Amino acid sequence: MRKFHMILAMVLTVVMAFSVKITMTSGGVGKELEILKKQLEMFYQIYPDIEVEIIPMPDSSTERHDLYVACLAAHQTDPDVFMLDVIWSAEFAPFLEDLTKDYDYFDLDEFLAGTVKSVTVEGKIVAIPWFTDAGLLYYRKDLLKKYGYNHPPETWDELVEMAMKISKAEGINGFVWQGAKYEGLVCDFTEYLWSFGGDILDDEGNVVIDRGNAAVKALQFMVDMIYKYRISPEGVTTYMEEDARRAFQSGTAVFMRNWPYAWSLLNGADSPVKGKVGVVPLPAGPSGKRAATLGGWNLGINKYSSPKEKEAAKKLIKFLTSYHQQLYKVNSGQNPTRELVYKDSRLKEVAPFMATLFDVFINALPRPRVANYSEVSDIIQRYVHAALTKQMDAKTAIEKLANELRWILEE
Amino acid sequence: MKKQGLTALWMLLPAVLTISIVAFFPLFKTFYDSFYSFSLRPGSIRQFVGFTNYERLSRDPRFIYALKNTVFFTVVSVFFETVLGTLMALVVHQKFALRGLVRAAMLIPWAIPTAISSQMWRWMFHDQFGIMTKICEVLGIIQPGTPILGRPGLAMWAIIFVDVWKTTPFMAILILAGLQIIPKELYEAARIDGANAFQRFFRVTLPLITPTIGVALIFRTLDALRVFDVVYVMTRGAVGTETLAVYNRHVLMDRAFTGNWFGYGSAISVAIFILISIFAFMYIKSLKLKFD
Numbered sequence: 001m002r003k004f005h006m007i008l009a010m011v012l013t014v015v016m017a018f019s020v021k022i023t024m025t026s027g028g029v030g031k032e033l034e035i036l037k038k039q040l041e042m043f044y045q046i047y048p049d050i051e052v053e054i055i056p057m058p059d060s061s062t063e064r065h066d067l068y069v070a071c072l073a074a075h076q077t078d079p080d081v082f083m084l085d086v087i088w089s090a091e092f093a094p095f096l097e098d099l100t101k102d103y104d105y106f107d108l109d110e111f112l113a114g115t116v117k118s119v120t121v122e123g124k125i126v127a128i129p130w131f132t133d134a135g136l137l138y139y140r141k142d143l144l145k146k147y148g149y150n151h152p153p154e155t156w157d158e159l160v161e162m163a164m165k166i167s168k169a170e171g172i173n174g175f176v177w178q179g180a181k182y183e184g185l186v187c188d189f190t191e192y193l194w195s196f197g198g199d200i201l202d203d204e205g206n207v208v209i210d211r212g213n214a215a216v217k218a219l220q221f222m223v224d225m226i227y228k229y230r231i232s233p234e235g236v237t238t239y240m241e242e243d244a245r246r247a248f249q250s251g252t253a254v255f256m257r258n259w260p261y262a263w264s265l266l267n268g269a270d271s272p273v274k275g276k277v278g279v280v281p282l283p284a285g286p287s288g289k290r291a292a293t294l295g296g297w298n299l300g301i302n303k304y305s306s307p308k309e310k311e312a313a314k315k316l317i318k319f320l321t322s323y324h325q326q327l328y329k330v331n332s333g334q335n336p337t338r339e340l341v342y343k344d345s346r347l348k349e350v351a352p353f354m355a356t357l358f359d360v361f362i363n364a365l366p367r368p369r370v371a372n373y374s375e376v377s378d379i380i381q382r383y384v385h386a387a388l389t390k391q392m393d394a395k396t397a398i399e400k401l402a403n404e405l406r407w408i409l410e411e
Numbered sequence: 412m413k414k415q416g417l418t419a420l421w422m423l424l425p426a427v428l429t430i431s432i433v434a435f436f437p438l439f440k441t442f443y444d445s446f447y448s449f450s451l452r453p454g455s456i457r458q459f460v461g462f463t464n465y466e467r468l469s470r471d472p473r474f475i476y477a478l479k480n481t482v483f484f485t486v487v488s489v490f491f492e493t494v495l496g497t498l499m500a501l502v503v504h505q506k507f508a509l510r511g512l513v514r515a516a517m518l519i520p521w522a523i524p525t526a527i528s529s530q531m532w533r534w535m536f537h538d539q540f541g542i543m544t545k546i547c548e549v550l551g552i553i554q555p556g557t558p559i560l561g562r563p564g565l566a567m568w569a570i571i572f573v574d575v576w577k578t579t580p581f582m583a584i585l586i587l588a589g590l591q592i593i594p595k596e597l598y599e600a601a602r603i604d605g606a607n608a609f610q611r612f613f614r615v616t617l618p619l620i621t622p623t624i625g626v627a628l629i630f631r632t633l634d635a636l637r638v639f640d641v642v643y644v645m646t647r648g649a650v651g652t653e654t655l656a657v658y659n660r661h662v663l664m665d666r667a668f669t670g671n672w673f674g675y676g677s678a679i680s681v682a683i684f685i686l687i688s689i690f691a692f693m694y695i696k697s698l699k700l701k702f703d
Contacts (some may be wrong), residue, residue, distance in 0.1 A: 234557065
């Protein structure tokens with residue numbers, strides 16, 4: 001018996017010596033965490049010597065950002081694998097392992113060009129695209145049909161008309177979106193801005209938001225949806241993704257702007273609107289252009305982790321971004337970053353909209369790619385929100401926004 | 412005698428060391444940092460700038476605005492907390508059945524982490540499903556469909572309400588401790604002299620609990636002046652609710668690796684420290700508190 005114990009102890013020691021434990025951060029929106037845990041089970045079958053600990057993070061991107069700043073500023077060796085918002089690549093690049101030489105190891109050639117661009121900072125690859133996101137329009141098929149509309153809105157004007165008519169007749173809200181003062185507001189705002197023909201920065205990084213009147217018109221349109229057309233509740237200025245989804249899912253709104261993750265929840269077994277929801281690209285603005293903001297999350301490796309942990313981290317990232325795992329991740333409503341997955345017939349079964357809306361995902365537009373994006377975002381959030389809550393008019397808000405952007409970018 | 416003094420010194424040492432590490436060092440470091448310009452980006456060069464950060468603060472409209480908000484929040488919330496806390500303490504000081512249970516239950520709002528209770532209140536103030544919104548509508552305080560947390564003016568009052576809900580019990584417990592040390596003989600003497608309930612409260616109770624209230628006031632004011640979580644969770648500083656700590660989060664976090672803002676953020680921290688000192692000084696002088 002004693003011998004057995006000794007052998008057991010020796011075996012355990014050997015296993016412990018070769019096994020490595022790494023930590024990774026993950027979000028927990030919708031079914032995200034549940035799916036990731038199942039993926040890790042599959043990962044352990046291939047790499048029994050690697051153990052992965054998941055650190056769940058808050059829902060809001062801003063809070064995740066602060067968590068990382070605290071870790072990185074202290075040069076912490078944990079977490080080893082960071083789940084990074086597309087907007088952070090430039091800001092966090094100095095703390096991330098340079099993966100440029102692993103370009104082929106991760107098959108980056110097979111990824112959507114836009115997502116690879118989002119992880120490239122000054123020519124270096126700092127993370128691997130995990131899933132991509134784009135703003136979409138969800139609508140109630142049953143209600144549109146009931147009021148004689150045989151197609152979803154093609155333009156913002158059409159959306160306003162439908163929403164006014166249906167919401168009045170049904171006594172519900174017309175359109176819910178993300179209007180609280182946080183990162184999501186920037187995503188929503190840029191979609192209007194682009195579809196009205198404007199932009200924040202030009203290719204050289206100059207502030208062009210106040211060139212022409214596209215930005216003022218776009219912002220005025222957002223304000224009008226609340227106070228003039230009254231299709232959005234005033235409370236939309238306090239809504240984040242989940243607030244909008246809950247309102248829409250409980251059947252109290254005709255239209256909703258949200259990310260792809262909402263699809264699987266809206267069609268869940270306990271959803272009152274199950275089977276009644278359609279999803280299409282966001283409507284076009286007066287410029288005739290449709291625009292969706294590029295969202296999504298990448299996986300990067302902590303520069304301060306040990307070489308052994310970095311190796312394990314690379315294996316984990318390669319596994320999670322592989323063809324089959326990306327296909328599996330569709331179950332939590334997260335869009336693949338590999339182009340070929342969209343052509344797989346199994347994807348169409350789980351999330352048909354991903355295949356039909358492929359164009360939206362490859363054409364989604366990025367928010368400004370600057371290292372001090374967090375500052376840029378803060379300025380946009382403050383002035384757009386001030387206009388939405390009628391603390392200043394749209395014209396003043398855009399003027400002040402442009403001035404502050406210039407000041408911060410020229411600093 | 413000499414030996415005793417030495418022993419006392421040795422016994423004080425751990426406490427002095429702990430305080431130095433956890434309180435004096437960060438404080439000193441923040442003061443020191445506030446005279447420099449740098450960021451947390453690897454390779455950032457520290458540059459001594461003297462009082463430049465403070466000079467810029469005085470011209471920063473966002474700082475001035477946050478300062479006003481913070482003082483308003485502090486004065487209003489601490490006022491209500493003190494009045495309600497005193498009333499609450501007087502009630503639970505009386506003898507009644509299940510008094511122990513009530514005293515313990517009373518502390519629940521204070522025991523819930525603020526980040527969690529604020530989230531709970533954020534939902535209760537939700538414009539469509541929130542019970543607080545319903546209650547305010549029924550009472551006629553707001554028009555139906557008004558988003559309380561999305562309205563300039565209203566949002567700050569909602570935040571103050573949540574803070575009062577949360578910290579009044581803390582005030583009550585401190586004041587209760589003060590009530591318990593008042594000798595019963597004083598009340599008996601007052602009764603014999605024919606003092607009525609009001610006179611007994613204003614002439615006996617109040618003067619004797621003033622030092623306790625003073626200490627409680629200082630505690631609460633210090634906390635209120637650096638309020639962060641309740642504001643950040645409920646409105647993120649939108650619609651005119653940005654406080655100094657919320658603004659400081661932006662400077663220290665959003666600008667940590669870009670620009671050279673860390674010294675500026677430290678200057679804001681020092682400003683909060685100075686503000687707290689001013690309040691503490693005023694209390695000590697006006698309430699004639701003695702700390703020896």
